[in-house]
Amino acid sequence: MNRGPRGGTAHPSDQLLHRYSHDQDIPADQLWAVESHLESCGPCRGRLAPEPIAEAVWAGLEPLLDATPQMPRTRAWRRVHAWVSPAAGPWLAMILLVTAAAVALDRVGVVVGDRVSLVVLVAPVLPVLGVAASWGRSLDPAHELTAATPRAGLPLVLRRTAAVLAVTVPGLAAAGLLTGIGVVRWLLPCLAFTVGTLALGTLIGVTRAAVVLVAAWAVVIVAPTIAFSRTALAFDQAATPVWAGLLVAGLVVTAVRRMTFTRLEGNR
Amino acid sequence: MTAPTTYAWEIEARDLRVRAGRKMAVDGVTLALGRGVHGLLGPNGAGKTTLIRALATVLKPASGELNLLGGMELRELRRRVGYLPQEFGHYRRFTVREFVAYVAWLKEMRDIPAAVQRAVERVGLADRADDRLKTLSGGMIRRVGIAQAIVNDPEVLLLDEPTAGLDPAQRLKFRELLTEIGTDTCVLVSTHLVEDVAAACTDVLLLSQGKLVFQGTPDQLAAKGTGQHPGDSPIERGYSAVLGFPHRPGSW
Incomplete structure (x- = not known):
């Protein structure tokens, strides 16, 4: 990896991020580098977010949220x-x-x-x-x-x-x-x-x-x-x-x- | 968990007299009730409703002493009491949830939606929670009545004829609920159905003409009866024996 801005690690490649987010096998040193980079780099965390993972989690949660009882028009x-x-x-x-x-x-x-x-x-x-x-x-x-x-x-x-x-x-x-x-x-x-x-x-x-x-x-x-x-x-x-x-x-x-x-x- | 209590009995009355109209409907009742389910039995006109109303603090005793939860300020006390009147008046245009929430508001509760949901689930009405009361059957209305009484997790629960209008299966469910509530609450249930008492109560009080004529376990009441007394079960025969009904078949 190249040296990135402000002396931190370089931004990981799309391919590496994809493998990271899908829990695929990454050598330990690269895994460590990606994780420590993500901790300090907002834009790269943003690159993770639109992954299908988030959508999969949401798809699992949504029906549960719908089933949670809601109190209609209670306040007024x-x-x-x-x-x-x-x-x-x-x-x-x-x-x-x-x-x-x-x-x-x-x-x-x-x-x-x-x-x-x-x-x-x-x-x-x-x-x-x-x-x-x-x-x-x-x-x-x-x-x-x-x-x-x-x-x-x-x-x-x-x-x-x-x-x-x-x-x-x-x-x-x-x-x-x-x-x-x-x-x-x-x-x-x-x-x-x-x-x-x-x-x-x-x-x-x-x-x-x-x-x-x-x-x-x-x-x-x-x-x-x-x-x-x-x-x-x-x-x-x-x-x-x-x-x-x-x-x-x-x-x-x-x-x-x-x-x-x-x-x-x-x-x- | 609830904090340790500083009183011996949840309900304590000494020589209580309560007027209903001109009549002294409760005439010198002394009792001490702790946690558990207490059944209040007695013929019509014995003073059951008047006694429960006095315990619910909506009737002022004519004389005697009444101590609820060790004696506390009226408003504070009422937050810890649940009451189902004999005639359960309700607002027909309200939904189950709205009605129970309104009573919760009258009881000055916090976090009303969660408490309402819990109460409605306990009486098995979760699937009808958003239906208007006028669309419910008589048995369901009774369960709404029970839900509004338990919505504040009361320490004293007063139920006046709660099983009227419930079918046999619902009464079984209701007895289970009573037993569950009775483990950490003082429940007083008035009824004229002797078998309800036998099945769900830890303790029986028998009221006749405004006076307490028996207090003990259902078994002790059953032991009072003999084959001579009218009734279809031991406890019914015990009930007849204590009230002094002579055995005259066919007479009312």
Whole structure:
């Protein structure tokens, strides 16, 4: 072999490399020379690589790799269900549908008279159903399983509630823009009913709380609206402090009784 | 290998009372359970489900003492418990893998995909892992329930009627799995199938009207029965004897 650059050994011939890579008989001194040269010479290692050997190894490995179980679409999927209850999907769709229907009927303006907005009327009750689907016994089939896990508790309940509000509030905001209704008139009642479901839920269970609040909505808000053909007193400017007070009271009760959500009584 | 434990019993209860609605469904139960497979037997309404729910920490005992894994913080404890409720509610649109992975996430696990694969293989559902739950048979759904319970390699495993809906061959497989898990885990299985207990359990607990009326090995239970007592096998006759069923053919 000739002396190569930088005082190292010369680059081995193609023929020698081929014999080396196929484990053919090479005199010991040449074998040693090729190996020590390969250790220090990247380009020559590169000359080895495209050999059929690499392809043969790959051909052997590929079917094994294909058989190794792969977890499909795991990340995005889990990130969604870390927030949205797996049982809530259809209910969130329903919330958007009802909002759209309220806008349509408001525009036509025939249902409950000109002075009443359906968007304002449905705003409080929409998130209640979403929350019930997130933590209630009757709408979430895996409630008992969930309640026994370490993640059960107020943080998970709040995440799922946030997911419900993330659908409800933008929907109502869009509805408000389309029908020209101020944010103040629907946002506070909507939030107060949401937190109210959780707060009452810590006392009697989320499912029953949702039933009670829907009934309260029908009696206090829907009935007077139909009876007097005007927006209920509950939506007056003067009622704003009351809604704010209810919201704060609900947050306090929920925080104080948060351990209920780690047990079955929170789902009833 | 697991670290040495600092407690004598995985499950320890003293004079435990648990309410189900207005009724005191578990009424003064004292027990101590270590590793192994413990069968919980008893007629319907005896309080089996209420007891298991209390042990799964989803029901708060009305009185008495309950110590699980030597008593630790609730969240830490729940990471080490596996629970299959009697009514195994599941999300029908999820695949087996998605569902077990979701429960693993609820159990705050790391390296979820590998654990899910292991659990699904242990219950023999590897070939259906990517099928949706709504396409599976009742027996397979039960096995998904068992897979989600064991996905976190629990130290305490609570199974409420896990063999309901399994065919005889699947029940044999299930008993093998139980015996295997029971070597390093405290397993409590409630069932009304006496033969399951005889075959797979190291220990039997018999609950009647909220009270523990028998605790011992399956052989000891079988020894309680005589030819006078109703039943098709020694252990069934022992069960009848302890519960005090009179021998009246034809009566319920």
